[in-house]
Amino acid sequence: MKKTVGIIGAGIGGLMAGAFLAQEGWQVTVFEKATTVGGSAGIYARKNRRFPTGATIAFGLEDRGLLDTLFQQLGIKIPFDVLDHPMDVVLEDRSISLYRDPSLWKAELVRAFPERSDDVLTFWHALEQLSEAVYSVTATGVSLPIRRKYDLGKLPSYAVSHPGSMLRLARNALRTVEDLLRMHRLDTYKPLREFLDAQLLDAAQTDCTKAALLPSSLALAIYRRGSFYVDKGIGQLSEILAERIQELGGEVRTASPVKVLILEEERWRIVTKKRSELYDTVINNSGVSFGTGTSHAEGEDFSWGAFRIDALLKKTIRQRVLGGRPLPFAAQIVPDKKQTILYTDGHGPVYVTFQPAYNRKNERVEDELLMTCSIHTQSEQWNSLSDGEYLQKKNRVMEAMLEEIQRVFPIQDYVLSSEAGTPLTYEKYIGKTEVGGFPLTVRNALLKPKSVRSPLSNFYIVGEQSFPGPGTLSSALSGYHAARAMLKGRL
Ligand SMILES: Cc1cc2nc3c(=O)[nH]c(=O)nc-3n(C[C@H](O)[C@H](O)[C@H](O)COP(=O)(O)OP(=O)(O)OC[C@H]3O[C@@H](n4cnc5c(N)ncnc54)[C@H](O)[C@@H]3O)c2cc1C
Numbered sequence: 001m002k003k004t005v006g007i008i009g010a011g012i013g014g015l016m017a018g019a020f021l022a023q024e025g026w027q028v029t030v031f032e033k034a035t036t037v038g039g040s041a042g043i044y045a046r047k048n049r050r051f052p053t054g055a056t057i058a059f060g061l062e063d064r065g066l067l068d069t070l071f072q073q074l075g076i077k078i079p080f081d082v083l084d085h086p087m088d089v090v091l092e093d094r095s096i097s098l099y100r101d102p103s104l105w106k107a108e109l110v111r112a113f114p115e116r117s118d119d120v121l122t123f124w125h126a127l128e129q130l131s132e133a134v135y136s137v138t139a140t141g142v143s144l145p146i147r148r149k150y151d152l153g154k155l156p157s158y159a160v161s162h163p164g165s166m167l168r169l170a171r172n173a174l175r176t177v178e179d180l181l182r183m184h185r186l187d188t189y190k191p192l193r194e195f196l197d198a199q200l201l202d203a204a205q206t207d208c209t210k211a212a213l214l215p216s217s218l219a220l221a222i223y224r225r226g227s228f229y230v231d232k233g234i235g236q237l238s239e240i241l242a243e244r245i246q247e248l249g250g251e252v253r254t255a256s257p258v259k260v261l262i263l264e265e266e267r268w269r270i271v272t273k274k275r276s277e278l279y280d281t282v283i284n285n286s287g288v289s290f291g292t293g294t295s296h297a298e299g300e301d302f303s304w305g306a307f308r309i310d311a312l313l314k315k316t317i318r319q320r321v322l323g324g325r326p327l328p329f330a331a332q333i334v335p336d337k338k339q340t341i342l343y344t345d346g347h348g349p350v351y352v353t354f355q356p357a358y359n360r361k362n363e364r365v366e367d368e369l370l371m372t373c374s375i376h377t378q379s380e381q382w383n384s385l386s387d388g389e390y391l392q393k394k395n396r397v398m399e400a401m402l403e404e405i406q407r408v409f410p411i412q413d414y415v416l417s418s419e420a421g422t423p424l425t426y427e428k429y430i431g432k433t434e435v436g437g438f439p440l441t442v443r444n445a446l447l448k449p450k451s452v453r454s455p456l457s458n459f460y461i462v463g464e465q466s467f468p469g470p471g472t473l474s475s476a477l478s479g480y481h482a483a484r485a486m487l488k489g490r491l
Contacts, residue, residue, distance in 0.1 A: 002027040005486070006270045006279035008258045011039030012472050013463035014285025015241035016479030017486075018250060019074050024487055028250030029279070030242070031272060033257035033286070033431050036235070037242045039463075040306075040426070040435045041472045043235030045360050046419070051310040052372055054435060055234050056353045057086065057330065060473045062226040066139055067473050070480055074244055079231035083329045086227035089349075090333040090408050091194045097328065098223050105224060116189050123184040123192070130172060130180075131221035133165040134214050143481035144449040144467045150488045151481075174442055175213040177220075196220065198332045201348035201376065205304060205470060206439035215445045215469060229329060229355060232362055234472065257431070261290040266457065281458040283482055287432045287465055293455040296465040301444065303434035303465075305379035305423030307346060307397055311371040312357060317414040318369065327354050333408055339400045346397060347376040350404045368416065373401050379423035379433035394420055437464030437474075445469060452482040460486065 003026050007014045010032035022028040036042050040054035060067030061080050071078055087098045096112040099105045106121065113120040141153025159166045172180075177196060181187040197207040203219035204211040211219075230236045242252045253272075260271040261282065268282040289295035297303075318327060332349040335342040342350070350373060357368035377397075385393065398420040406412055423433035438444050449467040452460050460482040467481070468474040 003281070004279045005029070005281045005283060006031065006268065006277070007283045007285060008261075008270070008290070009033070009039060009285035009287070009463065010037035010238065010242060010252060010254070011285045011287075011463050011475060012041050012238050012241070013466070013475035013479040013482075014283060015238050015245065015252075016070060016476040017283050017285070017460075017462050017483045018245045018252075018479075019241050019248070020480060020483035021486065022245045022248035022250040023074060024483075026486075028245055028248075029277075030245065030250070030252040031256045031258050031270065032252065032254045034429050035255050037252060037254065038235045038238035039285075039430050041234050041475075042238055043233055044429070046310075047417070048360050049312065049365070049370070050233065050235075050358045050360065050362065051370065052233055052235060053430070054306065054308070054374070055472050056229075056355065056372055057083070057223075058228040058230050058234050058237065058472060059222050059226060061228045061230075065226060066135070067476055069139070070476060074241075076240055076244060078237065078240065080228040081231070083227040083229055085326065085328050086223050087330040087332065088328045088408075089195055089198050090331055091191060091198070092334060092336070094191060095408075096195055100224055100227075112195075113189075113191060116186065116192070119184050119186055119189075120192055123180065123186055126180065126184070127217050128221050130168065130214065130217040131225070133162075133169050134218045135222075135225070136162070136165065137169060138218075138468065138477070141481075141484070143452065143484075144446070145451050147451065147453060148485070148488070150484060169214060172213050173446055176442065177208040177211045177213055177216050180213055180217075181208060194334060198334055198349040199223075202332065202351055203471065204440035205376075205436055206441060210439065210441045212440050212442040212445040215440045219440070219471075227329070232358055233355070237472065237476075258286070258290070261294065263456070268458065281460070281486060283460045283462055284454075285461075285463045285479070287434075287463055294459065294461070296438070296450045296461055297432070297434070301438045303438055304347065304376040304436055305382070305433050306374050306426065306435050307377045307401075307420065307422055308425075309371075309373040309398055309401060309418055309420045311373070311411075311418035312416040313354075313369045313371050313411060313414040314416060315367050315369045317409070317411060327409070329353060329355065331408060333404050335400070335404050336407070339404060341396050341400045342375065342404065345377060345381060345393065346401075347378070350375050350401050352405050352409075371405075371411070373405060375401060376436075377423060382423050382433070390422075390424075394422055435464075437470035440469050452478055452485060 262269040357365040466478040
């Protein structure tokens with residue numbers, strides 16, 4: 001008899017776990033609340049267009065990269081474009097373009113930080129060296145916290161062949177990004193701090209003072225290491241994984257929110273509106289709790305919510321805005337201090353991306369460009385408002401974000417349509433107001449990492465709340481780690 005697993009949530013973590021288990025002969029059933037798969041790295045359709053639900057840039061898809069390796073093991077090839085100019089970071093007094101090409105990047109650092117260019121170059125070199133070590137160690141398959149031998153992956157042999165890297169990692173394990181800045185006497189150099197903070201708030205959910213150096217070195221260096229636009233949008237990653245599970249005999253049931261979970265004689269009963277079935281094992285990828293021990297969201301840790309805008313622009317903006325110079329794929333814009341609402345009701349930079357537009361049939365809409373915008377916000381600020389207050393707040397935040405984007409890319413004359421979503425929108429569609437996982441502090445990332453194992457038997461927790469943390473790449477890795485733990489059992 002095949003072993004059965006019920007997976008709650010078709011986010012990238014749950015789907016990755018499901019695909020590996022289905023490949024190894026498990027009977028996989030994925031329950032998804034929304035009508036589409038992918039969670040906050042998915043797609044939703046509206047007025048004959050497809051929009052991303054959150055994530056836009058993929059990482060680790062380079063040949064033998066972390067994500068490429070997982071997909072290769074599943075026999076999946078992902079079509080993508082490499083982003084040579086993935087992002088601009090726009091600060092109050094300067095703008096920094098991230099280029100993949102090393103010589104362009106070096107010249108950009110010198111241009112953007114003329115006051116301290118030598119120190120900044122040395123700092124960046126140290127950061128990239130660390131990030132390479134972190135990437136290589138992650139590629140060994142190590143999964144924290146270590147509970148079984150196989151959680152180490154190939155780390156022991158890596159440690160023997162790369163003692164220098166291991167020493168470097170050990171020396172920096174408890175450091176923050178600020179510590180590295182201090183070592184380079186750059187902690188008081190405001191432009192560099194702001195540049196790092198803008199990116200860290202998005203990728204590590206916290207700033208230089210608290211962001212753990214090891215995972216943050218990777219989060220900061222990874223845009224240049226390899227940023228990818230997945231053909232037809234990042235939601236394809238999840239759609240392709242869901243198809244693979246089905247090809248392998250599994251089921252992916254959308255519009256099937258799990259209501260109740262009950263442990264019955266060592267098996268788990270999953271109850272939806274229509275069915276009630278028993279499974280040998282459960283994986284919770286939903287980020288929500290179904291009772292004590294079923295989710296990392298039960299702890300005290302803080303997570304951000306997101307405010308998003310999706311807009312369609314006339315494609316002619318590409319030529320007009322920057323005088324023919326290509327638009328970056330993304331920009332992080334630190335809001336003007338006068339935009340007080342983006343400081344009281346938002347947090348961190350306004351993140352904007354420009355990508356091709358697709359219709360419901362997944363056909364390219366040639367004369368349009370899709371623009372997505374997001375900013376962190378505290379979810380609780382959106383609760384308990386009257387309908388009128390909610391609408392007013394939503395419109396004010398939206399206007400302020402569009403004004404900030406307009407400052408950098410004069411979009412005004414090109415906007416065809418725009419619509420905003422708040423943490424309550426996320427709750428409605430994917431069941432949680434907080435998205436993006438927990439901040440990558442030293443405690444969360446290294447001292448007390450959140451395991452894919454739960455205190456409950458035959459119950460696993462995957463996705464952005466588990467090690468290695470936020471983002472599509474990390475969530476996918478957590479899915480792989482959980483599948484491995486289930487396949488290897490008590491070894
Ligand atoms: C605005 C924004 C921008 C981002 N940009 C990027 C980016 O560019 N690159 C990047 O790598 N990452 C990005 N991220 C982060 C990334 O999207 C997430 O970290 C990652 O997708 C989370 O995956 P997950 O496996 O935890 O599942 P989630 O995406 O959290 O999915 C959980 C799933 O569970 C389902 N669910 C909830 N309750 C139930 C229930 N009761 N029954 C059944 N199903 C349920 C939900 O509907 C959802 O589909 C972004 C996130 C946001 C919010």
